[in-house]
Amino acid sequence: MCGRFAASRPPEDLVEIFGVERWEPEETLDQDWNVAPTKQVHAVLERPLKDAESRRPVRQLRVLRWGLVPSWSKSPEGAARMINARAETLHEKPSFKRAFRSRRCILPADGYYEWVTGTAERELEVEGKKKRPRKQPYFVTPADGSVFAMAGLYEFWRDPTLPDGHPNAWWATCSVITTEAETGPLGVAPAEGPATLAEIHPRMPLMLTEDRWDAWLDPETTGPDELRALLAPPPEGLMRAYPVSTAVSNVRNNGPELLTELEGPEVGTLF
Numbered sequence: 101m102c103g104r105f106a107a108s109r110p111p112e113d114l115v116e117i118f119g120v121e122r123w124e125p126e127e128t129l130d131q132d133w134n135v136a137p138t139k140q141v142h143a144v145l146e147r148p149l150k151d152a153e154s155r156r157p158v159r160q161l162r163v164l165r166w167g168l169v170p171s172w173s174k175s176p177e178g179a180a181r182m183i184n185a186r187a188e189t190l191h192e193k194p195s196f197k198r199a200f201r202s203r204r205c206i207l208p209a210d211g212y213y214e215w216v217t218g219t220a221e222r223e224l225e226v227e228g229k230k231k232r233p234r235k236q237p238y239f240v241t242p243a244d245g246s247v248f249a250m251a252g253l254y255e256f257w258r259d260p261t262l263p264d265g266h267p268n269a270w271w272a273t274c275s276v277i278t279t280e281a282e283t284g285p286l287g288v289a290p291a292e293g294p295a296t297l298a299e300i301h302p303r304m305p306l307m308l309t310e311d312r313w314d315a316w317l318d319p320e321t322t323g324p325d326e327l328r329a330l331l332a333p334p335p336e337g338l339m340r341a342y343p344v345s346t347a348v349s350n351v352r353n354n355g356p357e358l359l360t361e362l363e364g365p366e367v368g369t370l371f
Contacts, residue, residue: 211241288340
């Protein structure tokens with residue numbers, strides 16, 4: 101799954117990296133090293149510009165709210181539960197299948213956080229001595245330092261309780277697509293700890309390598325076979341993972357220090 105990630109690259113960098121044609125500087129978000137569900141995030145997407153004569157899709161950098169609200173929803177109450185969409189089933193799920201056909205986006209990140217329960221903590225839980233064991237957070241990021249381009253979906257939802265023209269009448273929301281975690285060796289593994297992403301968590305965000313960005317963003321890519329091909333996982337060995345401070349577990353903590361690599365896990369022996 102993906103329940104927290106870091107996004108600290110400035111929008112000017114994202115515009116250059118992804119070849120963005122349209123970006124409104126007033127929509128700029130602050131750097132965020134602890135992005136949690138329902139927060140606003142930057143997204144790269146392609147769609148025609150509003151009120152433009154041409155219907156040509158234009159690559160844009162937009163601000164979306166993390167937690168998808170389908171266009172047919174009566175309320176946005178379930179958004180916090182719709183932060184992830186499983187690659188294996190999204191083509192048939194009512195909440196995701198329409199967006200998968202024509203509203204795909206890229207959610208740029210530095211990487212994502214995942215938590216692992218330490219051996220001693222697990223033993224205490226099994227013995228009934230601890231109901232909520234501590235977990236060691238790991239940061240997972242491209243080994244070469246490049247942007248982590250997470251595959252996503254987006255939707256527009258109209259709040260029926262607000263009048264036309266109200267600034268909050270329309271919600272633009274998104275979800276991160278997840279896939280099975282890699283079982284092959286990490287590109288860079290920690291000296292102590294997991295050797296594969298699957299040892300950290302059985303799911304991971306679907307990362308799009310640069311050669312797949314254009315096809316993923318193109319709203320005219322709608323064929324079932326074409327779409328399923330886009331969900332193929334990237335080559336193994338592109339990622340690294342390392343332990344970070346448990347401070348990231350508190351969403352109120354936010355700063356570059358959350359990405360500092362620890363010499364070893366804070367929460368005892370993990371493997």
